[in-house]
Amino acid sequence: MAGSSKSSNAENANVDSLRNLNVSLLDKRDNVMEILYGKDGSESVEEPKVGMSFSSEEEVRLYYMKYAKQVGFGVSKRSSKPGDNGKLRYFTLACVQQGTPKSNASNILKPRPVEKMGCKAKINAALTLDGRFTLSTVVLEHTHALSPGKAIFFRCHKRLGSKAKRKLEPNETSGIHTSKNFKSLVETKSSENLPLEEKDYQIDKTRQHQLGVGGSEALRNFFIRMQQKNDHFFYVMDVDDVCQVRNVFWADARCKAAYESFGDVITFDTTYLTKAYKIPLVSFVGVNHHGQLILFGCGLILSEDTNSFVSLFESWLRFMNCQAPDAIITDQDKALQNAIARVFPRAQHRFCLWQIIKRLPENFGAHSQYEAIKSNLQSCVYDSSSRDEFEESWQKLLERYKLHDNAWLNLLYGERHLWVPSYLKNTFLAGMCTLQRGEGMNSFFDDYVNSKTTLKQFFEQYDNVLRRKVENEITADFNSFSTQIPCITHYSIEKQFQEVYTIAKFKEVQDEFRGFLYCVASLPTCEGSIHLYQVADEIKVDGFIKHAKFCVAFNEDNSEVKCPCNLFEFKGILCRHALRVLTMLHKDLSSKYILDRWRKDLKRKYTFVKSSYDDLSGNLEAQRYDKLTKSFFEVALIASKSEEACMKSISHVSQLKGELVHHGSSCDSSTPSHHLPGASLGISMQAPHHTLEVMDRDGGMSTTNQDLRVNIRE
Known part of the structure; x- marks a missing residue:
């Protein structure tokens, strides 16, 4: 294969280097000042x-700002007082999280995030007789967590310098888009140009079985470019007996590491496999601790049949060390069903309800009573709180509109256990499957792929997609770190969730606390240690109030609570009915109901791992991590050849780990103890009737780039 142009790589090198800083922003880093300012400005502040x-007010401010960035908090000017001559006499600089938390939301049941957390950290500076300012009061203790890595996101640390502003002004008048404008900031090479969020610059921002004209060359160049940038980029091409490509799969080490944190539930997205799109793109995605989509791998499907899907799934599963997800959500498709049954026999397979509802117009759009059928079908699906209620509503729907012979509805009914909410509630789907009208899942590549997008254009935007997703996660992490949503009740359980959950997930918890205001629990009946409560709820449906009862069981021995609505089992959020019982009993919340999956205070190792768009030139810790993974992989290759060598290596690694922890090295005590992700992801395998070629710069391959001869349909 021919190499991609060096000029193209050089053009993106600076912006990739700067963007790579985003990954490290999640962590508490001692070397953050060196990353932000360079070696010349990296000295620590007393x-x-x-x-x-200090000689002036400005000198005090600059000193405290630099100290705050080093330690990991934001600064604001709290008060000042002039003397009789009008000159400043003293002033106070304080942590931005000083003050009483107050939400300015008009609806007290829907509070907005607040930055104030009652922090007392501050300095007072007073004017002395010699005309200098002296610190008269210093309070160092904060009431909240500090993070040097996240400090740059505080408003006081995000200001653009004059050099950056001069660079932006001509771009803005020329209509340059955000990504290019951001890139131009990197070219100024100014240490003050690091707000790191494009939005801060206020610039505007199938069935298809061919790759299209130029698609094969674009695919080849994409793989070469990715491998040049990332040693751990990995891809598989599945070819048939006549060397015709049937599918392609690719991913990187970050996808694999992210899967370890959030791979319990995945969606196999086939949104673009329709005639409306030019690229046969598929993707494996999950949701992170904010409920944002996160990528586990991508593919191209040129032959939509069971064998092709099986091959793609097998490639992905081997890449993930044969760790299958607990549940997988797909579109309703027979070939997909067959493939999943073969490759993921133990996984819970579910259909995407949103995709099914989207097909109503094509199946009933011409019906004279389409709107009525649509309304009744949605009511039947979304508003049935039990299977019996669904069955009754479904039969009424068929009878009312004489739809007993409708083939599509009969097919749906036969597979109702795969898509109807009342049948799914015992399966944990992490919020990736809808329960309410209007809810839906976007594609990971939304806003980057449309009906006119070619494969070449998609690959040109691929880096930008990954970069934007990482930025969005970093921003959400910072918001959850630096702000909080006030509690709407005085119950300690709500406070427990507030302290550890991300903002997005705490909002979902608060939805249930708002709902439990309409719940009434009866006096219990007891069966040994099990207490049963009838919880009456008022559910609003299409403007009407629906009364429902839920029998909630509370186990006195282990403080477990169980509700038949199964919201916790389905979505990982404790329901209002269970909350009503727990608060009524004044019980502490069992730790099993606080999921690590939604916590904001955990470090997850995928944030250390290089992504396909990353350039590690500006990120010292990521560089060190990359070196270590390569070294450990080389040791593993040698040690795996014998049991004696294996045990000896494990012993040495354990001893080294103990020494590093004991001497307080760069290992952070709050980092979870996980095995390091594999440094090489190379695989070479043979499958019946087709060949898989897997290429990884570390792991080698069964044929060289130059020898590979396959036919890719354009």
Whole structure:
């Protein structure tokens, strides 16, 4: 294969280097000042002390700002007082999270995030007789967590310098888009140009079985470019007996590491396998701790049949060390069903309800009573709280509109256990399957792929997609770290969730606390240690109030609570009925109901792993991590050849780990103890009737780039 142009790589090198800083923003890093300012400005700042003297107010402000960025908090000016001559006499600089938390939302049941957390950290500076400002009061203790890595996101640390502003102004008048404008900031090479969010610059921002004209060359160049940028980029091409490509799969080490954190539930997205799109793109995605989509791998399907899907799934599963998900959500498709049954026999397979509802117009659009059928079908699906209720509503629907012979409805009914909410509630789907009208899942590549997008255009945007997703996650992490949503009740259980859940997930918890205001629990009946409560709920459906009862069981021995609505089992959020019982009993919340999956205070190792768009030139810790994974992989290759060598290596690694922890090295005590992700992801395998070629710069391949001869349909 021919190499991609060096000029193209050079053009993106600077922006990739800067963007790579985003990954490290999630962590508490001692070297963050060196990353932000370079070696010339990386010296540490002395801790504030009473009696420190400065020549001016500005010098005090600059000093405290630099100290705050080093430690990991934001700064605001809280108060000042002039003397009789009008000159400033003293002033106070404080942590931005000082003050009483208050939400300015008009609806007290829907509070907005607030930055104030009652922090007391501050400095007071007073004017002395010699005309200098001296620190008269210093409070160092904060009431919240600190993070040097996240400090850059505080407003006070995000200001553009004059050099950056001059660079932006001509771009703005020329209509340059955000990504290019961001890139131009990198070219200024100014240490003050690091807000890291494009939006801060206020610039506007099938069945298809061929790759299209130029698609094969674009695919080849994409793979070469990715491998040049990332040693751990991995791809598989599935070819048939006549060397015709049937499908392609690719991923990187970050996909694999992210899967370890969030791979319990995945969606296999086939949105673009319709005649409306030019690229046969598929993707494996999950949701992170904010409920945002996160990528586990991509593919191209040129032959939509069971064998092709089986081959793609097998490639992905081997890449994930044969760790299958607990549940997988797909579109309703027979070939997909067959493939999943073969490759993921133990996984819970479910259909995407949103995709099914989207097909109503094509199946009933011409019906004279389409709107009525649509309304009744949605009511039957979404509003049935039990299987019996669904069955009754479904039969009424068929009888009312004489739809007993409708083939599509009969097919849906036969597979109702795969898509109807009342049948799915015992399966954990992490919020990736809808329960309410209007809910839906977007594609990971929304806003980057449309009906006119070619494969070449998609690959040109691929880096931008990954970069934007990482930025969105970093921003959400910072918001959850630096702000909080006030509690709407005085119950300690709500406070427990507030302290550990991300903002997005705490909002979902608060939805249930708002709902439990309409719930009434009866006096219990007891069966040994099990207490049964009848919880009456008022559910609003299409403007009407529907009364429902839920028998909630509470186990006195282990503090477990069980509700037949199964919201916790389905979505990982404790329901209003269970909350009503727990608060009524004044019980502490069992730790099993606080899922690590939604926590904001955990470090997840995929944030250390290089992504396909990353350039590690500016990220010292990521560079070190990359070196270590390669070294450990080389040791593993040698040690795996014998049991003696294996056990000896494990012993040495354990001893080394103990020494590093004991001596307080760069290992962070809050980092979960996980095995390092594999440094090489190379696989070479043979499957009946087709060949898989897997290429990884570390792991080698069964044929060289130059020898590979396959036919890719354009």
